[in-house]
Amino acid sequence: MLDMSWGEIMVIGAVALIVIGPKDLPKALRTVGQVTGKLRRMAAEFQGQFNEAMREAELDEVKKQLQGVNDSVNSVGSTNFNPIQTIRDELKTSIEAPVPAPAAPEAIPSQEAAPEISPAEVVPSAPQEVAEASDASIQAAVEGRAPAPVDPLTELPPPPSVDPAVEIAESLRREAEYEAQQAALAEHLSKEPQKSDAKAG
Numbered sequence: 001m002l003d004m005s006w007g008e009i010m011v012i013g014a015v016a017l018i019v020i021g022p023k024d025l026p027k028a029l030r031t032v033g034q035v036t037g038k039l040r041r042m043a044a045e046f047q048g049q050f051n052e053a054m055r056e057a058e059l060d061e062v063k064k065q066l067q068g069v070n071d072s073v074n075s076v077g078s079t080n081f082n083p084i085q086t087i088r089d090e091l092k093t094s095i096e097a098p099v100p101a102p103a104a105p106e107a108i109p110s111q112e113a114a115p116e117i118s119p120a121e122v123v124p125s126a127p128q129e130v131a132e133a134s135d136a137s138i139q140a141a142v143e144g145r146a147p148a149p150v151d152p153l154t155e156l157p158p159p160p161s162v163d164p165a166v167e168i169a170e171s172l173r174r175e176a177e178y179e180a181q182q183a184a185l186a187e188h189l190s191k192e193p194q195k196s197d198a199k200a201g
Contacts, residue, residue: 004012020028 016028017025
């Protein structure tokens with residue numbers, strides 16, 4: 001604490017013994033111990049109050065940040081935020097956007113008169129045809145023709161008719177019943193040899 005060596009402490013003890021005297025030395029040491037304890041308690045209390053004030057200052061700052069986040073969430077929530085509708089609108093605008101036609105179709109000598117693609121050919125009827133339809137729309141864009149707009153959400157599968165949580169709960173129940181049956185069977189089989197041993201003896 002005061003960075004003193006044992007030798008220095010011995011010298012201070014010897015001087016205190018001579019100055020105070022052996023009769024009053026225990027009382028003086030007790031008083032010094034009590035004063036030192038009071039100083040340590042006061043220092044610990046001050047440090048605790050200082051740390052508490054720092055925590056309160058940090059909490060106030062965190063509260064302000066949380067209030068700001070809460071305000072921003074409330075402002076977003078009041079603007080009718082619908083991510084599915086936003087994605088659907090973006091997909092429709094990207095598909096329905098007109099493709100600029102080339103200025104001179106005669107400038108491409110390798111292209112012959114390409115057959116027109118009907119809307120029935122663009123809309124895939126099976127998952128294997130999705131790649132072919134996208135290739136056809138890319139080819140139409142390269143050739144300067146606008147492909148027929150396709151609603152990407154028409155081929156979505158229907159939502160599940162059974163709640164997945166119910167299915168999981170049912171499978172867990174069946175598994176627990178199976179384990180209970182196995183335990184009962186094992187217990188029954190373990191009792192049978194004991195009965196046969198009892199009959200034999």
